[in-house]
Every structure is written in structure tokens, then in C-alpha cells.
Amino acid sequence: MGRIAYVNGRFVPHGEAMVHIEDRGYQLADAVYEVWALFGGKLADPEGHFARLKRSLGELSIDMPMSRAALTLVLKEAVRRNRVLNGLVYLQVSRGVAPRDHAFPNPPVRPAVVITVSRTDLAASEARAAKGVGVVTTPENRWGRCDIKTVGLLPNALAKQKARAAGAVEAWFVDDLGFVTEGASSNAWIVDADGRLRTRDTNANILRGVTRLTLLDVIRAEGLEVEERPFTPADALAAQEAFITGAGSLVLPVVTVDGRPVGDGKVGPVAARLRRLYIEQAKATAI
Template identity: 60%
Template sequence: MSRVAYVNGTYVPHGQAVVHVEDRGFQFADGVYEVWSVFDGKLADFDGHMTRLARSLTELRIAIPMTRDALTRVLKETVRRNRVRNGIVYLQVTRGTARRDHPFPPEGTPPSVIVTARSMSAVKAEAQADRGVAVITQPDIRWGRCDIKTVGLLPNILAKQAARERGAYEAWFVDDMGLVTEGSSTNAWIVDEHGRLRTRDTQANILRGITRAAILALVEQEKIELDERPFSVDEAKRAREAFFTAAGAFVMPAVSIDGTTIGDGTPGPVTRKLRTLYLDQAKRGAI
């Protein structure tokens, strides 16, 4: 079956889905995006992603393109038309189409809205999680507002490609002080050498991951000791466990960092527990 995309009010064959050449998302990366995991045809962590979408749009002064109910219908219909049972659905909202000029277009210019969905193999994802994956580190060269989920992802792309070329799954960004900020498309965590769960706080303008927030709630529920502060690359390499979180990766164990084996080289008990708990909760709470 051919895929279907939603573009500015119309469902079209994926191969024919286009935006105007002067769409500001294409010309300036002037837009935001969100991605939901899909379990059994339902969207996980729905409210969290919707809330972050509204915040990103507000921070960039892009008009909210439609009501929450209308957008919900579009997301679900795109999932349905693509027959996605398990996978992801992407939403991009740009500032719209206007003559190419750096200042905002005239007031009333409608935002562009694009939604796509695709299936993902749950079997492949579980196999990766059972083995664990490799991570590399890269200098953090991104702009200072990484808390906004914009479509301007060039540094992330370069980091992810560097990881691919070195046989790794993910790249963790490192700031000028040698501290890990986050991954190219994930939030970074370790269980340090003292047994404390560590992740960077969001005051550092890292992305306010929705999966991250769900994990923090589970950590509190399970009474797991948490130290919400930065960790260095050296601390990560000495850690008992390492993992990262994201809508598409859920909770993914990292068993090596820059070639250094983490712990015994297998996914650790805290990581496994949090992945199991998160998947159970996300599936039950999907709408």
C-alpha cells in the first residue's frame, strides 16, 4: 500500500506531497516539529507532545494552525490511512509561504502543516535494546535555544552521520566544559559509578524530552535515587550503565561510548527496568 501524507488541508499520496518553494520551512528552517510513538494504532505520550508543540510555536511566534481537536483528528487520520499499528507519526508546522525575506511574513500568513506516518519494526527495536548500542561523542555546536523543537537540525544531522560512519547508533553532544548535554535526537542518562541515576537538568536549554519527563515520573514512583545534574564524558565512561530516551527509541541501552565499554558491556538492570515500565505505561496511556 502506498503511503499518504497530510499537507495543508489535503491527504495526498506520499510521493506527491509538496510544499511551495518559498515555504519558510524550506527557505529558513523556520518551523517546529513533533513526533509521537504509535502503539497499536494509538499515539503515546499525547498530551506531553501537544503541550511542547504549543510552547515551541509560542516561543517562535508562529500561529497555532488549528484547534487541538482538529489537529488530533489529522494525526489519527494520517496514522489510519497509512495503516500504522506500531511506528511513528511526524508533524511539521512552519511559518508558511511568503516572498523570501528574513523578517516575518505579513500578519495572517497561514502556517504550513505537514503530517507523515510510518511503521517501525518492534522486533528490531527489541533486538537492539537486548544487545545495547554504541554511542560516540561530538562537540555541541548548536544554537542556544535547543529547548525549542525546531526543524533546524543541521548540527544534529552531522552528529548522527558521524555516529553512523563509526558504527554507532547515537552521538552525545559535549559542551565546552566536557559535560554531556544531550544526544543528537535523544536525552542522555547514566547510572554513575556510585549507583545514582544522572541526567542533565533542562535549565541548560536542552530539549525538554517528553519521554524524559515520563521516565522522571517513573523514577520517582519507583524511588530510584536521582541526581539531576550534568555528567562528564569521563564519568559516563566509568558509569555502571548508560542509556538514552526518545519517542522513537523509548529507553535504549548504550553499552559503549567512544569505544569504551560501559559496565560489563550489556544493558544494565536499571535501564531494563525503566524500559519495561515505560513501554507498559506508554501503551496503556496511548490514545
């Protein structure tokens, strides 16, 4: 059985899924998205993802396409039809289909909804986490509302390609003051030279990562010290450990920055422990 997508009220074969050429997500990046990790066929971090979806839509004045209960049913049905236990669920909501114009359509049109589901290779994911990954740095060049999870991801795509070309997995954006903001598709963390966990505060130009939020709860429950304040690439290189968080990466240790080793260049005990604890928490609260 092949993959199944949900498009505007219909489940269709993935290869036949289409949106209208005047969908504003396609024409103007006038859309938001969310990505859930799947554990055992269940949606991880549900409260955080639904809350962020509602906030992102509200910031763009796009109506929720359906109630949370209805959307949950559709997401779960997409997972069931794709027979995926461990993977990712992608949801995109655009303002809808209307003749191309920068201003919002008047009267408003119905939001457009797309859902896809993909599998994750757990063995490969764990092997990558055990080995650690590299990141590269790149100048921050995105718009000033990165707190909204929009599909306007061209700077992120270019940054990710820069990382790929360098043999790295992720790129960290660095602002005009020399501080790391976040990754192209993740939040950035270090265990600094004094053993404190540090990650950028959400008042900066960063996305309010849901995995980040859950991990902060895990960290505090473990009694570990954490500071939401910026760090530089040099701070990362001088740190004991570094890692990234996101629905796709979960908690993923970083062992090099721009080709230079973080600490001793090996996966450290804190990142490895937090990955295990995060996965346990995510599985326990998945729906």
C-alpha cells in the same frame, strides 16, 4: 496501499506530497516539529507532545494551525489511512509560504502543516535494545535555543552521521565545560558509579524531552533515586549503565562511548527494567 501524507488540509499519496518552494520551513528552517511514538495505533505521551508543540510555536510566534481537538483528529486520521499500529508520527508546522525575506511576513500568513506516518519493526527494536548500542561524543556547536524543537537540525545531522560512520547509533554533544548536554536525537542518562540515575537538567541547552519527562515520572513512582545534574563522558564510562531516551529510541541501553565499554559493556538491569516500565506506561496513556 501506499503511504499517505497530510499536507495543508489534504491527504495525498506520500510520493506526491509537496510543499511550496517558498515555504519558510524549507527556506529558513522557520518551523517546528513533533514526533509521537505509536503503540497499537495510538499516540504515546499525548499531553507532553501537545504541550511542547504549543510552547515551541509560541517561542517562534507561530500560531497553532488548528485547535488541539482538530489536530488530534487529523493525526489519528493519518494513522488510520496508513494502517500503522506501531511506528512514528511526524508533524511539522512552518510559519507558512511567503516571498523569501528574513523578517516575518506582514501581514502574517497561514502556518503550513505536514504529517507523515512510518512503521517501526518491533522485533528489530527489541533486539537492538537487548544488545545495546554505541554512542560517540562531539563538541556542542548548536544555537542557544535547543529547548525549541525547530527543524534547524544541521548540527544534529552532522553529529548523527559522525556516529553512523563510527558504527554507533547516537552522538552525545559535549559542552565547553566537558559535560554531556544531550544526544543528536535523544536525551542522555547514566546510572552512575553509586547507583544513582542522572540526566542533564532542562535549564541547560537541551530539549525538554517528552519521553524523558514520562520516564522521570516512572522512575519516581518506582522509588528510584534520580538527579538532574550533568555528567562527563568519563563519568559515563565509569558508570554502571547508560541509556538514551526519545520517541524513536524509547529507552535504549548504551554499552559503549567512543568505542570504550560502559561498565562491563553489557546491557544493565536498570535500563532494561525502565524500558519495560516506560512502554507499559506509554501504552496505558496513549490516545
